[in-house]
Amino acid sequence: MKYILSLDQGTTSSRAVLLDEKGQIVATGQEEFPQLFPKPGWVEHDPEAIWSSQWNSIEKALEAADCGWDAVAAIGITNQRETVVAWDADSGEALGTAIVWQDRRTADFCATLRDAGKESWIQERTGLLLDPYFSAGKMKWIRENRPEAAALAEEGRLRFGTIDTWLVWKLSGGSCYVTDVSNASRTQLMDLRSCSWDAELRELFGVPESALPRIVDSSGELAMTAAEVTGGREIRIGGIAGDQQAALFGQLCFQPGMVKSTYGTGCFVLMNVGRGPAVSRNRLLSTVAWRIAGQVEYALEGSVFVGGSAVQWLRDQLGVIKSASEVEALASQVEDADGVVVVPAFTGLGAPYWDPHARGAIMGLTRGSSAAHIARAILDGIANQVGDVVEAMESDSGRELKELRADGGASANALLMQIQADVAGAEVSCPKILETTALGAGFLAGLAVGFWKSREELVALVEADRSYQPALGDEERRQRLAKWRKAVRRSLAWEE
Numbered sequence: 250m251k252y253i254l255s256l257d258q259g260t261t262s263s264r265a266v267l268l269d270e271k272g273q274i275v276a277t278g279q280e281e282f283p284q285l286f287p288k289p290g291w292v293e294h295d296p297e298a299i300w301s302s303q304w305n306s307i308e309k310a311l312e313a314a315d316c317g318w319d320a321v322a323a324i325g326i327t328n329q330r331e332t333v334v335a336w337d338a339d340s341g342e343a344l345g346t347a348i349v350w351q352d353r354r355t356a357d358f359c360a361t362l363r364d365a366g367k368e369s370w371i372q373e374r375t376g377l378l379l380d381p382y383f384s385a386g387k388m389k390w391i392r393e394n395r396p397e398a399a400a401l402a403e404e405g406r407l408r409f410g411t412i413d414t415w416l417v418w419k420l421s422g423g424s425c426y427v428t429d430v431s432n433a434s435r436t437q438l439m440d441l442r443s444c445s446w447d448a449e450l451r452e453l454f455g456v457p458e459s460a461l462p463r464i465v466d467s468s469g470e471l472a473m474t475a476a477e478v479t480g481g482r483e484i485r486i487g488g489i490a491g492d493q494q495a496a497l498f499g500q501l502c503f504q505p506g507m508v509k510s511t512y513g514t515g516c517f518v519l520m521n522v523g524r525g526p527a528v529s530r531n532r533l534l535s536t537v538a539w540r541i542a543g544q545v546e547y548a549l550e551g552s553v554f555v556g557g558s559a560v561q562w563l564r565d566q567l568g569v570i571k572s573a574s575e576v577e578a579l580a581s582q583v584e585d586a587d588g589v590v591v592v593p594a595f596t597g598l599g600a601p602y603w604d605p606h607a608r609g610a611i612m613g614l615t616r617g618s619s620a621a622h623i624a625r626a627i628l629d630g631i632a633n634q635v636g637d638v639v640e641a642m643e644s645d646s647g648r649e650l651k652e653l654r655a656d657g658g659a660s661a662n663a664l665l666m667q668i669q670a671d672v673a674g675a676e677v678s679c680p681k682i683l684e685t686t687a688l689g690a691g692f693l694a695g696l697a698v699g700f701w702k703s704r705e706e707l708v709a710l711v712e713a714d715r716s717y718q719p720a721l722g723d724e725e726r727r728q729r730l731a732k733w734r735k736a737v738r739r740s741l742a743w744e745e
């Protein structure tokens with residue numbers, strides 16, 4: 250029996266998943282690794298801890314399936330995006346810690362670029378807004394602040410990589426230095442149209458060409474492992490994609506206009522927009538979904554910072570529930586939020602507002618408001634944020650949303666999914682296998698080696714589980730949205 254091995258290198262843990270020909274999960278392995286917070290606003294990982302946790306998760310998965318590397322037909326990789334590792338090409342040793350996507354240390358530099366009027370051409374060229382989120386500023390910081398980096402750059406030995414690149418480097422025993430186009434599109438150094446490194450941006454961020462990997466497709470003959478690493482056999486790395494793009498693929502959003510929304514700590518909404526990039530007029534990100542056989546497909550993306558973590562807040566800070574799943578029963582005690590609106594802007598607001606100074610708000614409280622009303626309003630708040638992103642996507646793409654494909658931990662909440670269908674005015678559906686990220690990377694790898702022959706074959710493999718139809722009248726929907734917008738306006742710029 251042959252399997253596809255899908256590696257899902259996330260922000261807090263590394264996972265490995267073995268998939269069989271039916272697209273079913275045969276075995277998984279998982280290992281957490283430490284989060285480093287050396288200063289307020291700084292978030293780092295140890296690159297060797299990322300690698301060892303990934304390696305251990307692979308061993309656990311192979312052991313659970315009672316098989317060895319012989320059983321692996323191909324490897325797919327999906328990863329936390331934007332996080333940067335630097336290393337010395339000669340020794341293979343990392344230059345200190347990885348700077349994680351959440352890290353805010355380059356905020357001042359981004360503000361300087363914005364004040365210098367550079368945001369619009371950077372957005373035009375890369376599809377991304379100026380924010381410390383992206384990799385280029387992190388690379389600049391490493392080059393300027395890590396003692397060995399400048400000298401290594403001079404000698405052409407400095408290597409930068411997002412996590413896909415670091416894992417491929419390790420798996421190939423240091424012989425392959427590549428990144429897939431979806432990951433490259435998150436660095437802020439790639440021209441979104443030509444899908445090549447942009448010289449002007451490299452100069453702006455001080456990144457030499459020799460310190461950047463070769464950009465490859467997301468599915469195909471991308472790299473090979475070294476035999477001494479993977480049990481005496483060279484194995485094809487056939488799929489690579491950033492985590493959200495992999496989830497879009499795993500949710501089978503192959504046609505323009507198809508949208509997936511992941512409800513985890515935050516919410517990530519991506520819409521397939523087809524073969525040309527849609528530059529957003531509504532402060533969404535324009536990004537590469539994947540490139541297969543040289544054909545690029547693009548996506549629009551909106552990130553909501555606080556999604557399921559608003560439910561954690563209800564549990565840990567207010568203490569009105571004991572586990573996240575209890576929120577559904579509590580919020581179901583009432584018909585609706587009775588005018589209470591929660592804006593979960595605990596860490597500012599993401600797309601489409603992008604206001605780091607916004608703060609959370611509970612509005613519309615009356616003497617009769619209860620914990621159940623607030624719980625209900627929290628679910629409304631999660632769904633409304635996603636609704637705002639979806640509306641911006643419809644406006645940017647000129648396409649009306651028909652169906653929203655949901656996944657992530659909080660998608661288990663049927664009430665939240667129903668509220669989402671009501672808010673978005675579209676069907677919300679959930680697949681049986683919620684591990685869409687690992688599935689997507691596995692699918693990309695499997696297509697590369699003929700494990701699956703076509704996207705049509707994949708569509709036939711995946712089973713839908715539940716779906717929710719919108720049930721709110723137009724007038725009520727309009728009124729709720731107006732209240733939500735009013736509350737958002739009042740939470741903006743709170744900290745300024």
Ligand code: ADP
Nearest residue numbers: 512513514557558560561573574657658659662
């Ligand atoms: P991540 O991958 O970001 O760590 P997960 O996909 O594992 O997140 O989802 C966990 C999040 O979902 C948590 O923030 C948790 O509060 C929330 N969550 C889990 N179950 C429910 C539920 N039944 N209703 C609402 N939120 C939930």
